Amino acid sequence: MVTWRQVTMNLEGGRGMMNRRRRTEILIQGNSDLAREFAEHIMEHYPYREVMSPRYGLTMIKMRETAKNSLFHLGEVLVTEAKVEIKQQIGIGIVIGMKEELAKHLAIIDSAFKANLKETKEWEERLLEEEESILTEKIKKQTELLETRVQFETMDM
Amino acid sequence: MIDVVHDMQAVFRKLLHSMSRPGEVSTLKSTIAHTDRWSCHEATYLTILTLFDAEVSFHIVSNKQKKNLEKQIAEYTLARNAPIDEADFVIVLQGTKEQTILEAMGTCKIGNLLDPQHAATWIVENERIVQEGNLILSGPGIQQQTTIQLDISDSIIQARNERIKEFPLGIDMILTDAKSQVLCIPRTTTIVLKGGTQ
Amino acid sequence: MGYVAVKGGTEAIEASLKRLTYERLRGREVIEIKTIQSTMRGLIDQVMSEASLYEPNLAALAIKQAEGSMEEAVFLLRAHRSTLPRLYYSQTVETDRMFVERRISASFKDIPGGQLLGATSDYTHRLLDFQLIHETKEAIEQWLTDYEQERSPKLPSKNLIYFSKVVDYLREEGLFTEHEVDNTPPDDITKKSLEFPASRSERLQTLTRGQTGAVTSLGYASLRGYGQVHPTVGEVRVGMVPIYVAPPNETTEDQENDYYIGEVKITEVESFVPVTKNYNQQENDLEFEIGYGICFGQNETKAIAMSILDQCLEHPEASFPTHDEEFVLLHIDSVESTGFISHLKLPHYVTFQSKLDSVRGVKQEVRKNAK
Incomplete structure (x- = not known):
């Protein structure tokens, strides 16, 4: 019999580097008020230039299939993209769906990180908090789904 | 700020018009704030912003430092910088030496018989484009003939003529100048030097 | 005329x-x-x-x-x-990072992680529910409140589970051939029209956007005998997969620098098909191969049918239409097939007149000869 070896993500995972991958996961999966708050703060305190106002476009999804381990294109997903420049650093905001505001906010936050603004250090704590609540929410949803897990009973014949 | 819907579509209409009426000069106007620092003519970057996207590649031909412009184009349009023999678009900045342009002209893509569209489109900067001059244009989109005057040398025109010999293979050209004017010479256009041969 | x-x-x-x-x-x-x-x-x-x-x-x-x-x-x-610019290509999506909402196997009772039914109409009675005629917003609210209360607010675990793929376990046991990771850049049928023989990536892209009815019918035809594939469903999974995009114009390969852009729901199927392999003339060995099916959203019938057709097309030697890639791939696209059928409604006055003329000509000829 094969043993249980699930990959899991842990609530006590914690700290570590707040790189772009992790940061964008939190800002997009979490409450969009967080991105708004960060971005509005930057817009108030720094001169910024909208290089590309939010626009719609496509992202082609590249996948790996599990039969032959090869790559193929699944299809496109609509995204909203915005670009903003702060201190000669162009930041990009990309998000699935039609979300002009969030795209712009993400672009501002991205350029803030690229320009190494001091605020970005102060955001870390808030981001970690939000990350935890996203994970809690996901675990809750998964727990609900696990109620539909089948408990097999072997029948005596 | 780039207004994709209004500016870029207006520029596209003008380019399309100029491409279908070779030799006819159009002026590109934009509402783009001039805070953007571009080290090329306005008509050049408007054309770039209109035609470039993540699916195309470009190559800049210049004797000066071009790293910044390459980076800027990539950041604004997502287009890829590529070697001259792979580039979908070739950009010639003003003041580039004739020899450098001739070398690029000799190695750029002209498509193949199955896919003639896989050819380079040239965006060539001039100080001034003049309607009426020493170059006689004829071909589709031109009634009888029309003449123009460009800054680029006769040998470059001859090199271009050399590369479009085998229609449908060839290159299409967009000429831009410092006064935001554009003029197009597609591969279907025949250019003859006044008082000379092709 | x-x-x-x-x-x-x-x-x-x-x-x-x-x-x-x-x-x-x-x-x-x-x-x-x-x-x-x-x-x-x-x-x-x-x-x-x-x-x-x-x-x-x-x-x-x-x-x-x-x-x-x-x-x-x-x-x-x-x-x-077709009016939108394609801005990005995603990083390779791997479905073991899926947030699974449903996942079952018809091949094994005890799959690691268990059979998760999720939301499915598979076990409904298919009796029309006449109460829905008078459904009210209040009744919906009431149902939702009751449903919320049924569940305990406590989190039983601090872990989020990512379910491993069933085939991975079987590969580890050596029952399935392990294929080397193949990073050949995939073709794109939206940029270059299909030519035959098609590549595997072109086949999968065409199948996944095929018309549900057409894909299902052809898959069914293969099962019924107009094909040589009769699979067992190894795993069906439905859930959300995260999508990442590499930063444009940055040369770093570091995935930590990627942009997360959101998630999409997909259905993915692996079907197990027994195949007889002839190794050295005499010895016949039985082995399993995998048919792969996938599509946007939850559409299990289509994904399973696709996995059958994928396996069919991997074996073009069989002399059935469902194993003929030209037959399958050129006829399952919704826009192409409905477009071509409905163009028949457009005026064909001239071509039809010429057909009439030939028929008239032949009839006259016959009449003349009969005299």
């Missing part, structure tokens, strides 16, 4: 378009996009998958505009897709 060039019909066409609007409006009912989105899951998923564009809002709009006609909605969405 000679050839007559005709024009006209402009006014009739305009009146017809008005009539179309009239038909949509005459019931005097407004259906909200968000109503379609939250109540027509299956329809939206199918439209997105066949249009090859993932965007539930626009799919709902297309359904509204098309008055529920699938082919029209798919056409609208496919057309809209």
Whole structure:
């Protein structure tokens, strides 16, 4: 019999580097008020230039299939993209769906990180908090789904 | 700020018009704030912003430092910088030496018989484009003939003529100048030097 | 009867378009996009998958505009897709990072992680529920409140589970061939038209955006004997997969620098098919191969049928139409097939006249000879 070896993500995972991958996961999966708050703060305190106002476009999804381990294109997903420049650093905001505001906010936050603004250090704590609540929410949803897990009973014949 | 819907579509209409009426000069106007620092003519970057996207590649031909412009184009349009023999678009900045342009002209893509569209489109900067001059244009989109005057040398025109010999293979050209004017010479256009041969 | 060039019909066409609007409006009912989105899951998923564009809002709009006609909605969405620039390509999506909402295996009872039924209509009685005729918002709220309360607020675990793929376990046991990771850049049928023989990536891309009915029918035909594939479903999983994009114009390969852009719902299927392998003339060995099926949204029938067709097309030597890639791939696209069929409604006055003329000619000939 094969043993249980699930990959899991842990609530006590914690700290570590707040790189772009992790940061964008939190800002997009979490409450969009967080991105708004960060971005509005930057817009108030720094001169910024909208290089590309939010626009719609496509992202082609590249996948790996599990039969032959090869790559193929699944299809496109609509995204909203915005670009903003702060201190000669162009930041990009990309998000699935039609979300002009969030795209712009993400672009501002991205350029803030690229320009190494001091605020970005102060955001870390808030981001970690939000990350935890996203994970809690996901675990809750998964727990609900696990109620539909089948408990097999072997029948005596 | 780039207004994709209004500016870029207006520029596209003008380019399309100029491409279908070779030799006819159009002026590109934009509402783009001039805070953007571009080290090329306005008509050049408007054309770039209109035609470039993540699916195309470009190559800049210049004797000066071009790293910044390459980076800027990539950041604004997502287009890829590529070697001259792979580039979908070739950009010639003003003041580039004739020899450098001739070398690029000799190695750029002209498509193949199955896919003639896989050819380079040239965006060539001039100080001034003049309607009426020493170059006689004829071909589709031109009634009888029309003449123009460009800054680029006769040998470059001859090199271009050399590369479009085998229609449908060839290159299409967009000429831009410092006064935001554009003029197009597609591969279907025949250019003859006044008082000379092709 | 000679050839007559005709024009006209402009006014009739305009009146017809008005009539179309009239038909949509005459019931005097407004259906909200968000109503379609939250109540027509299956329809939206199918439209997105066949249009090859993932965007539930626009799919709902297309359904509204098309008055529920699938082919029209798919056409609208496919057309809209062509007006948008393709900005990015995603990083390779691997489905072991899926947030699983449903996952079952027909091959093994005890799959690690268990059989997760999720939301499915598989176990419903298919009796019309007449109570839905009088469903109210209050009743919906009440049901939802009750459902919330049924569940305990405590978190039983601090871990989020990512379910491993069933085939991975079997590969580890050596029952399935382990294929080397193949990073050949995939082809793209939206950029280059299909040519035969097609590559595997072209086949999968064509199948995944095939019309649900067409893919299902051909898969079924193969099962019934017009094909040589009869699989056992190894795993069906439905859930959300995260999508990442590499930063443009940055040369770092570091995935930690990627942009997360959101997630999409997909259905993925691996079917196990026993195949006889002939190793050295005498010895026949039985081995399993995998058919792969996938599509946007939750559409299990289509994904399973696709996995059958994928396996069929991997074996072109069988002399059935379902193993012929030209036959399968060129006829399953919704826009292509409905477009070609409906073009028959366009005026063919001239071609038909010439056909009539030939028939008349032949008949005259026959009559003459009969005299």
